[in-house]
Amino acid sequence: MTQTVTLPLWLFVLILLFAAVTALSHFLLPSVRWFFRRRFEKAVARLNTRLKRPIQPFKLARRYDMIQRLIYDPEVSREIALYAEKNNVPENVAFQKAREYAREIVPTFSAFAYFSFAMRVAKVLAESVYRIRTAKQNDEVFAAIPKDSTAVFVMNHRSNMDYVLVTYLASKTSTLSYAVGEWARVWPLSSLIRLWGAYFIRRRSRGSLYRKVLSRYVQMATSGGDTQAFYPEGGLSLTGALQPPKVGLLSYLVDGFEPDGGRDIVFVPVAINYDRVLEDRVLIAAHARGDRRFGARISVVVAFILRKFWRRLRGHDTRFGTAAVAFGTPLSLREFGKVEDVDALSQLLMSRIEAVMPVLGVPLVAAVLRKRGALDADTLETEVRDLLDQLPAKSIVLDTSALSDEVAQACGHMEQHGLIEKDGDVWRIVHGQETATQFYANSIAHYLPDGYLVLDAALAKGFSAPAGS
Numbered sequence: 001m002t003q004t005v006t007l008p009l010w011l012f013v014l015i016l017l018f019a020a021v022t023a024l025s026h027f028l029l030p031s032v033r034w035f036f037r038r039r040f041e042k043a044v045a046r047l048n049t050r051l052k053r054p055i056q057p058f059k060l061a062r063r064y065d066m067i068q069r070l071i072y073d074p075e076v077s078r079e080i081a082l083y084a085e086k087n088n089v090p091e092n093v094a095f096q097k098a099r100e101y102a103r104e105i106v107p108t109f110s111a112f113a114y115f116s117f118a119m120r121v122a123k124v125l126a127e128s129v130y131r132i133r134t135a136k137q138n139d140e141v142f143a144a145i146p147k148d149s150t151a152v153f154v155m156n157h158r159s160n161m162d163y164v165l166v167t168y169l170a171s172k173t174s175t176l177s178y179a180v181g182e183w184a185r186v187w188p189l190s191s192l193i194r195l196w197g198a199y200f201i202r203r204r205s206r207g208s209l210y211r212k213v214l215s216r217y218v219q220m221a222t223s224g225g226d227t228q229a230f231y232p233e234g235g236l237s238l239t240g241a242l243q244p245p246k247v248g249l250l251s252y253l254v255d256g257f258e259p260d261g262g263r264d265i266v267f268v269p270v271a272i273n274y275d276r277v278l279e280d281r282v283l284i285a286a287h288a289r290g291d292r293r294f295g296a297r298i299s300v301v302v303a304f305i306l307r308k309f310w311r312r313l314r315g316h317d318t319r320f321g322t323a324a325v326a327f328g329t330p331l332s333l334r335e336f337g338k339v340e341d342v343d344a345l346s347q348l349l350m351s352r353i354e355a356v357m358p359v360l361g362v363p364l365v366a367a368v369l370r371k372r373g374a375l376d377a378d379t380l381e382t383e384v385r386d387l388l389d390q391l392p393a394k395s396i397v398l399d400t401s402a403l404s405d406e407v408a409q410a411c412g413h414m415e416q417h418g419l420i421e422k423d424g425d426v427w428r429i430v431h432g433q434e435t436a437t438q439f440y441a442n443s444i445a446h447y448l449p450d451g452y453l454v455l456d457a458a459l460a461k462g463f464s465a466p467a468g469s
Contacts (some may be wrong), residue, residue, distance in 0.1 A: 013339075059226050062106045067103060076212055091421065107198055124235050130274070133323070135325045150264070157233050161274075238292070267349055269352035280436065331348070359444055366438070370437055370452070374428035376427075384407055
């Protein structure tokens with residue numbers, strides 16, 4: 001036992017490394033993890049005192065634990081057995097497939113990454129690109145949502161800036177969990193989005209096992225009080241108008257709801273509008289082709305953002321006008337009662353989004369010029385004022401007491417964007433930009449009186465609420 005053993009130096013170093021790793025994993029790391037976990041819990045507790053809707057324990061659960069809970073869920077287990085039988089594979093193979101789906105869907109939320117990094121980036125980016133306005137009723141609507149319910153933001157989808165804008169505006173009140181499509185599954189964006197609490201979905205997947213795993217995650221998150229946000233249109237509007245809703249995620253929420261127990265679900269309609277949509281040319285081109293293939297490259301987007309930041313740092317106003325957000329009348333699923341028709345519920349929610357769509361300068365000027373043709377500045381302002389008098393007052397976010405300045409700013413932004421041009425004192429639409437100007441007018445097409453043009457006659461019909469709702 002006391003004999004000397006000679007070892008090569010490399011083997012001795014390797015043994016020391018294994019011994020150090022074993023000591024760390026069994027003695028030091030658990031204590032270190034406990035120490036940082038305690039500090040993290042205290043930091044979250046302090047943060048929750050400042051939030052109107054505190055971060056729920058579900059959102060702070062370890063990702064590994066959530067994946068295990070999801071794949072061992074009884075409903076998922078039954079679907080695993082059906083998948084194995086249908087595809088003639090062993091159940092362990094089907095179980096592994098379910099685990100892959102769960103790992104793909106479940107996020108890795110970090111309160112530190114969300115509030116110290118994501119919110120600052122969202123704030124700087126949003127305020128660098130737009131002047132941001134919110135409807136007067138927003139704070140009142142949000143404050144009226146019961147604390148023991150789960151808020152679900154239901155939003156129209158105009159631009160990828162929607163994510164940034166609403167996340168920034170909601171940062172002082174709560175955290176949001178978005179359903180994010182395949183476009184964001186690129187490194188390093190995918191890792192950041194997971195840290196911010198978003199979860200990935202395959203919009204084209206039709207497999208029953210995948211749908212079950214996704215639906216159960218959405219239902220667990222909702223029953224756990226995690227504030228959700230989704231776009232019922234399912235994708236960006238190609239015409240500028242509200243699109244017919246899809247019922248995928250909404251049906252998952254409805255199917256998992258227990259009216260006699262658990263948390264209530266309160267849907268909050270959110271209407272978003274812009275003086276300029278950054279992707280407008282790409283969307284218009286896709287609509288003209290009749291597909292949804294977006295040709296924008298990530299390198300072009302990054303270069304565009306960097307140029308804007310550089311100009312901003314040099315003191316130039318690089319903003320593209322106003323971006324506005326308005327909350328509509330919330331809908332309590334418990335008060336609504338049993339949902340017999342998910343399509344009717346989605347139509348009702350879209351009608352509530354439509355009812356509070358913010359009215360901005362560029363859509364107004366675009367609508368007037370599309371109707372009247374070339375106008376001098378004074379006549380244009382008069383026409384805009386007359387049109388405003390016919391629109392719902394609660395949807396107007398312009399400063400009507402300084403309408404001359406608002407119209408002048410809108411014309412300036414449209415001229416910079418190449419949509420209109422000025423000949424002396426007369427504003428007219430640039431030849432070939434008729435569709436682009438209509439793209440912006442379509443955002444308020446459901447408000448416009450008879451006689452105003454729309455790109456598609458069906459767009460002017462709007463969304464009708466189901467009878468008795």
